[in-house]
Structures are given as C-alpha cells and as structure tokens.
Amino acid sequence: MRAVVIDQFGEPEVLQMRDLPAPSPAHGEVLVHVHSAGVNPVDYKTRRGLLAERFPHTWPCIIGWDVAGVIEAVGSGVTDLRPGMAVYSYARTAVIGRGCYAEQVALPAAIVAPAPTSLNLTAAGGLALAGLTAWQALGDEGLAAQPGETILIQCGAGGVGAYAVQIAVARGLRVIATAGPHNQEFVRSLGASECIDYTAGPFEETVARLLPDGLRLAFDTVGPDAAQRTADMLAPGGRFVSIAKTLDPAAYPHLAAVKYVFCEPNRGQLAELAALADSGRLRVPLSEVLPLAEAARAHALLETRHTRGKVVLAVR
Ligand SMILES: NC(=O)c1ccc[n+]([C@@H]2O[C@H](COP(=O)([O-])OP(=O)(O)OC[C@H]3O[C@@H](n4cnc5c(N)ncnc54)[C@H](OP(=O)(O)O)[C@@H]3O)[C@@H](O)[C@H]2O)c1
Known part of the structure; x- marks a missing residue:
C-alpha cells in the first residue's frame, strides 16, 4: 500500500510517500480502506517530535489520527462491524506509527463508528478528531x-x-x-x-x-x-x-x-456526532482537499495557523 511516512522528526519535507506492506487486522481490529485522512495540528506536532515523550513511535512512522473509509476485513472477535461498511474514527492508538496517512489502516473496532450517511467519505475524514x-x-x-x-x-x-x-x-x-x-x-x-x-x-x-x-x-x-x-x-x-x-x-x-481536555477516542460519541451531522445541524467545513502525496503541503498550510475549517488528504 502507499503511505506517507517519516523516518525522522523534522520539517514538512520529512514526509515521504512509500510503498509498505498492508497491515492485517489483529483480534478485535478492522482493516479500513482509507478514503480520506483529516490533517490536524497534532500531526505536525508529531512530525516535529513533540509527542515523543508521551507516545512510543514505530519506524518508519505513519502519522494521522483522523480517518474515514470502508471496512475491507475484520479480525477475529469483531461482530458488530462488517466488510463494506462506511466508517470513521478518531484513530488515536497507544503507539504512533501505523496511522491514517495510508491506503489502509488497521484499527481497534472499539474506536471505529459508522460514518454519517449524509456525508461523503472525503468530508467524513475531517470530522472525527476535531x-x-x-x-x-x-x-x-x-x-x-x-x-x-x-x-x-x-x-x-x-x-x-x-x-x-x-x-x-x-x-x-x-x-x-x-x-x-x-x-x-x-x-x-x-x-x-x-x-x-x-x-x-x-x-x-x-x-x-x-x-x-x-x-x-x-x-x-x-x-x-x-x-x-x-x-x-x-x-x-x-x-x-x-x-x-x-x-x-x-x-x-x-x-x-x-x-x-485531551480528547479520548469514544465510539458512542462518534455515533452521536454522526447523528447530529445527519440531522443537518453539523456540517464539515472543508477548505482544502489535497492528494495524499501533498501531505507536506497540507502540513505547511496548517502550520500557518490560519486555515479555515478542515484540511483533508484524499487517499482514494
Ligand atoms: N487537547 C486536544 O485533545 C486537542 C484536540 C484537537 C486540537 N488540539 C489543539 O487545539 C488547537 C486548535 O486546533 P484546530 O484543529 O482547531 O487548529 P486549526 O484548525 O489549525 O486552527 C486554525 C484557526 O486558528 C485561528 N486563529 C489563529 N490565531 C487566533 C487567535 N489569536 N484568535 C482566534 N483565532 C485564531 C485561525 O483563524 P483566523 O485565520 O481567523 O485567525 C484559524 O482558522 C491546536 O493547538 C491543536 O493542537 C487539542
């Protein structure tokens, strides 16, 4: 699969497109075919190394904690999510390195929720974390x-x-x-x-x-x-x-x-957020949709601290 990785902390240029083996879902996990990955300030803070003391990292390190896509496969023990379901997630896990700037990501089912039905998956990728x-x-x-x-x-x-x-x-x-x-x-x-x-x-x-x-x-x-x-x-x-x-x-x-407040993953609240979006009272204000290959540009934009609403990376 294609993924954007970093091999070291640094400026946006350290973000590099790479071909990596696709993950497979472990017990309790689902494999998500990523449609879009939201870009958030925590991503450039991770890239700069500011989360290194708080979270272990694996290398090469795929960053990204915000995603929408379609379930491709489920691991053993997952009974409430099925292949083909459109989902979204605040995809913060205990270790940083197998994140959402990729074509596929394996996530604990417990932090994955059905995506709002009223949103396309490009927009839904900018909803969960923020x-x-x-x-x-x-x-x-x-x-x-x-x-x-x-x-x-x-x-x-x-x-x-x-x-x-x-x-x-x-x-x-x-x-x-x-x-x-x-x-x-x-x-x-x-x-x-x-x-x-x-x-x-x-x-x-x-x-x-x-x-x-x-x-x-x-x-x-x-x-x-x-x-x-x-x-x-x-x-x-x-x-x-x-x-x-x-x-x-x-x-x-x-x-x-x-x-x-440090946001915690929460599937039930993602469902409530999706319901609010589907009721028409919450929209995703997308200001930029960039291809995955332009992750460095997305970071540079966010680092101006003056982007409006959300920036997402279109992966599919
Ligand atoms: N604790 C947590 O769990 C958590 C979760 C998410 C985010 N965060 C943190 O929260 C912060 C905001 O995140 P975000 O995703 O909302 O960031 P963001 O989208 O990058 O914020 C950009 C916005 O900030 C506005 N802005 C800049 N300076 C301002 C000022 N002095 N007064 C009012 N508005 C100002 C800009 O509006 P103008 O162009 O109009 O100035 C711009 O629209 C970041 O530091 C992020 O790391 C923490």
Missing part, C-alpha cells in the same frame, strides 16, 4: 454546557472551533466567537450570534460590552495568550476549558472549573 474534541470540551468531560447559556469560543474558524460553534448552537447555547477579519462571515454562517475580530482590538472590551453581567463560560482552542486572557476575564463561578493550554486551577479559586 468534532469529538469539540464534543468532549462542551460536554460532561469539559464545560458541561447547558441550553440557554452563553459561551465564548476562542477561534470559531479553526477545525475544532468550527465544530464547537455548531455543536454549541445545536445544544441551545448562544455563541460569541473570535476570528480574524476574513472569517467573520464564515463563523456567523456556522451559527455564532456574534463574531469578534481579535485583530481589531482587545477581545475583552467587546465581550464586556456584549455581556455586561459578565462572562461565565469559555472554550479556548487558541493557546497560551488567549487562554490566559480568557480565564482572567471570567466572572466568579465561571467555567473554562482549553484544549491548547493547561492553566493552574489554583490560580483561579473564584472559578467553578478550569480544565484542560
């Missing part, structure tokens, strides 16, 4: 956001933020998001009531004007500076989650929650 992250950040693992609440989402235009806006709106929240000037209309089209241009001045001033009684709920997807400034402006009793920066809860004794 969508599940937004789902968990807003859900019981994170903010436990409730209908009727108002939430500030730092970065409504990125992969995770674009799903967070839509999921929050579907759950009955009022959404205020941030984005650059070129993404204002896009973020409103996802359902945000207000979008703040973070380049036009301190976002705190606009938030304070929009919420004279104070900000109580915030989701940060941007990182250090935005995370800190957002937590600093929350009213007493407020709840804060970041997926990009760990803040010390002890520094915010007046807040009800200060959490970092």
Whole structure:
C-alpha cells in the first residue's frame, strides 16, 4: 500500500510517500480502506517530535489520527462491524506509527463508528478528531454546557472551533466567537450570534460590552495568550476549558472549573456526532482537499495557523 511516512522528526519535507506492506487486522481490529485522512495540528506536532515523550513511535512512522473509509476485513472477535461498511474514527492508538496517512489502516473496532450517511467519505475524514474534541470540551468531560447559556469560543474558524460553534448552537447555547477579519462571515454562517475580530482590538472590551453581567463560560482552542486572557476575564463561578493550554486551577479559586481536555477516542460519541451531522445541524467545513502525496503541503498550510475549517488528504 502507499503511505506517507517519516523516518525522522523534522520539517514538512520529512514526509515521504512509500510503498509498505498492508497491515492485517489483529483480534478485535478492522482493516479500513482509507478514503480520506483529516490533517490536524497534532500531526505536525508529531512530525516535529513533540509527542515523543508521551507516545512510543514505530519506524518508519505513519502519522494521522483522523480517518474515514470502508471496512475491507475484520479480525477475529469483531461482530458488530462488517466488510463494506462506511466508517470513521478518531484513530488515536497507544503507539504512533501505523496511522491514517495510508491506503489502509488497521484499527481497534472499539474506536471505529459508522460514518454519517449524509456525508461523503472525503468530508467524513475531517470530522472525527476535531468534532469529538469539540464534543468532549462542551460536554460532561469539559464545560458541561447547558441550553440557554452563553459561551465564548476562542477561534470559531479553526477545525475544532468550527465544530464547537455548531455543536454549541445545536445544544441551545448562544455563541460569541473570535476570528480574524476574513472569517467573520464564515463563523456567523456556522451559527455564532456574534463574531469578534481579535485583530481589531482587545477581545475583552467587546465581550464586556456584549455581556455586561459578565462572562461565565469559555472554550479556548487558541493557546497560551488567549487562554490566559480568557480565564482572567471570567466572572466568579465561571467555567473554562482549553484544549491548547493547561492553566493552574489554583490560580483561579473564584472559578467553578478550569480544565484542560485531551480528547479520548469514544465510539458512542462518534455515533452521536454522526447523528447530529445527519440531522443537518453539523456540517464539515472543508477548505482544502489535497492528494495524499501533498501531505507536506497540507502540513505547511496548517502550520500557518490560519486555515479555515478542515484540511483533508484524499487517499482514494
Ligand atoms: N487537547 C486536544 O485533545 C486537542 C484536540 C484537537 C486540537 N488540539 C489543539 O487545539 C488547537 C486548535 O486546533 P484546530 O484543529 O482547531 O487548529 P486549526 O484548525 O489549525 O486552527 C486554525 C484557526 O486558528 C485561528 N486563529 C489563529 N490565531 C487566533 C487567535 N489569536 N484568535 C482566534 N483565532 C485564531 C485561525 O483563524 P483566523 O485565520 O481567523 O485567525 C484559524 O482558522 C491546536 O493547538 C491543536 O493542537 C487539542
């Protein structure tokens, strides 16, 4: 099978197309014929070696934790998934190296779910990782956001933020998001009531004007500076989650929650996400579909930190 591998950590150029033996599904695994692989910041962080202390790697190392495709074969013990089924997965496994930038990937059936029927498999490849992250950040693992609440989402235009806006709106929240000037209309089209241009001045001033009684709920997807400034402006009793920066809860004794969420694979939640997509309330905002051979270009694009929505690699 064709796969994009790295033999060492480094710049995008270390991503190389290679022919490798196809994996075969072990007990409890399914073999997925990959249609598309989502590209996420964790991919370039892996490529740079930033996950080396947290996860063992195998070499040559195929990266990629986001996939949609069709089941080609199932290993022993798999009873609920069958060859021919369209599936998708947040394909994080214990070891990095047999990932989704490939024509085939073997994955534990426990983290693979039927793909949304309303999406083609190119789009579905950009849903699992970022969508599940937004789902968990807003859900019981994170903010436990409730209908009727108002939430500030730092970065409504990125992969995770674009799903967070839509999921929050579907759950009955009022959404205020941030984005650059070129993404204002896009973020409103996802359902945000207000979008703040973070380049036009301190976002705190606009938030304070929009919420004279104070900000109580915030989701940060941007990182250090935005995370800190957002937590600093929350009213007493407020709840804060970041997926990009760990803040010390002890520094915010007046807040009800200060959490970092690291997305966990979860088949049941993938099914709920698929149902939301099939209900028409969650779309995949694809900005780039590139061939697998252009994985390096996809990384370079993502590393600008200004791609809109999702970038996927079309494999089939
Ligand atoms: N903990 C976890 O489980 C987990 C899971 C997924 C992702 N993450 C992390 O979360 C972060 C976001 O991931 P992602 O996939 O959403 O990234 P992404 O798609 O690459 O984010 C790009 C977006 O960021 C926006 N942006 C950049 N600077 C901004 C700022 N100062 N304020 C507001 N928006 C800004 C850009 O919008 P403009 O062009 O309009 O500026 C762009 O649309 C990454 O660090 C990623 O590693 C963590």
